[in-house]
Amino acid sequence: MLELSAQSYMEKGVMLEPFVHQVGGHSCVLRFGDQTICKPLIPREHQFYKSLPAAMRRFTPQYRGVVSVSFEEDHEGNLCLFAYPLRSDPTDLENKDPSTDNEPKTKIVKLSKKMTSSLIVDSENYKDDHRPSCKDKEKSVHKLQEEVELDWLQQAEVLHYRLECTHTNATPQLKHNPWSLKCHQQHLQRMKENAKHRNQYKFILLENLTWRHTVPCVLDLKMGTRQHGDDASEEKKAMQIRKCQQSTSASIGVRLCGMQVYQPDTGQLMFMNKYHGRKLTLSSFKEALFQFFYSGRRLRHELLSPVLRRLCDMKTTIEDCESYRFFSSSLLIIYDGAHGMQMHRRVEDGLSEKEEDNDEEVHVQNEVEEYEEAEAGALSFASTETSSTSHNVDVDVRMIDFAHTTCKHYGEDSVVHEGQDSGYIFGLQNLITIISELEDHSTNQD
Numbered sequence: 001m002l003e004l005s006a007q008s009y010m011e012k013g014v015m016l017e018p019f020v021h022q023v024g025g026h027s028c029v030l031r032f033g034d035q036t037i038c039k040p041l042i043p044r045e046h047q048f049y050k051s052l053p054a055a056m057r058r059f060t061p062q063y064r065g066v067v068s069v070s071f072e073e074d075h076e077g078n079l080c081l082f083a084y085p086l087r088s089d090p091t092d093l094e095n096k097d098p099s100t101d102n103e104p105k106t107k108i109v110k111l112s113k114k115m116t117s118s119l120i121v122d123s124e125n126y127k128d129d130h131r132p133s134c135k136d137k138e139k140s141v142h143k144l145q146e147e148v149e150l151d152w153l154q155q156a157e158v159l160h161y162r163l164e165c166t167h168t169n170a171t172p173q174l175k176h177n178p179w180s181l182k183c184h185q186q187h188l189q190r191m192k193e194n195a196k197h198r199n200q201y202k203f204i205l206l207e208n209l210t211w212r213h214t215v216p217c218v219l220d221l222k223m224g225t226r227q228h229g230d231d232a233s234e235e236k237k238a239m240q241i242r243k244c245q246q247s248t249s250a251s252i253g254v255r256l257c258g259m260q261v262y263q264p265d266t267g268q269l270m271f272m273n274k275y276h277g278r279k280l281t282l283s284s285f286k287e288a289l290f291q292f293f294y295s296g297r298r299l300r301h302e303l304l305s306p307v308l309r310r311l312c313d314m315k316t317t318i319e320d321c322e323s324y325r326f327f328s329s330s331l332l333i334i335y336d337g338a339h340g341m342q343m344h345r346r347v348e349d350g351l352s353e354k355e356e357d358n359d360e361e362v363h364v365q366n367e368v369e370e371y372e373e374a375e376a377g378a379l380s381f382a383s384t385e386t387s388s389t390s391h392n393v394d395v396d397v398r399m400i401d402f403a404h405t406t407c408k409h410y411g412e413d414s415v416v417h418e419g420q421d422s423g424y425i426f427g428l429q430n431l432i433t434i435i436s437e438l439e440d441h442s443t444n445q446d
Helices: 002-012 043-051 054-059 134-139 145-153 178-193 234-245 248-252 274-279 282-292 301-319 338-348 353-377 422-445
Strands: 014-018 030-033 036-040 063-073 079-085 119-121 158-162 201-207 216-223 254-263 268-272 325-327 330-336 395-400 404-406
Touching: 014 178, 036 063, 043 063, 043 201, 043 404, 054 301, 054 395, 063 178, 079 178, 216 282, 216 422, 234 248, 248 254, 248 282, 248 422, 254 274, 254 282, 254 422, 282 422, 301 395, 301 422, 330 338
Parallel strands: none
Antiparallel strands: 014 030, 014 079, 030 036, 036 201, 063 079, 063 201, 119 158, 158 268, 216 254, 216 330, 254 268, 325 404, 330 395
């Protein structure tokens, strides 16, 4: 059976779908399988993953090889992307067993252009003049109404998405994410425009950091006081410097680049995109962090200590990375909002706060044990270490996006930096301070 699946992968390819938990960045991230995502190969980022120091591996997604991606157009004009092994280097997939983590080409799920009415724009953060006018709609006669609605929603900086269950007591699933759909459509459009010249692209395979979560809550933070790479044009350099100066990047070395967080009291996911993140002051940045860890009823204080330990360990490791510069890289903080959903249901069922706290401890421990059992018996990649294995709560903190990373080992670079990445470390220290303040506030409230 495994040989047949592997043969199917080699011959028919794997259907790639939008990765619905992408909350930031402009590169198109696609779902290769339950535990693996893929994104366009950028040589510098590929070099980083293949040569990163061993001490950093626990803080980055696991690298899983390279695939060749091409697109096909169906009779309705929809573009479908498929991944195939690299013919020039069949070993480049390394330890990838396709039978354990992909969807066969026969299961084709096309990108839907329809958005349901469950997307709600936050009226306090969205101006009425962004809504398409009647005149604009008349100019878009050739578009479906759903496409017009999608274009409008993708401009919203803060919005809410109501998760709906297919049947009673089922855990709701996220089907659409305006930011990931926007990135996906833009990438498809570029590929279509270049179709006459090229129809094969290299993508790297990386660990899907959200795969074990039912309702992933994801915070994407752009780290450091400098975002432009050494190879940036003067125009790009000036633009990136301006973005840093006009945001919290300059003042604290970190800014919000994207966020999705589940609010069990309303049954909604709240999204914030990078445009909203750039407008945040220090005060409103702190408020956004509070919102990320807030369930709608209480601050999820059990997440704060594991995140802080992880950030402190990461800071120590990066301080030892001589000459590395992680320009324009991001930090992800991820936890499962489904736990808050179950807590909310138990409160609705009449549990006292004391009973709720006791039930929470048992529930968290059970989650850890179930996850460890699943890991031990799974036919999959070896998992990288997460904070959950050590501290009884499933929250993860990872570095991502290394397209502009440099170090002295990259021989072709014209600029060689010495010492630590002080801008990144500055951002980490400030993030540690802010989350510590949240933890202190939570302790005082208790």
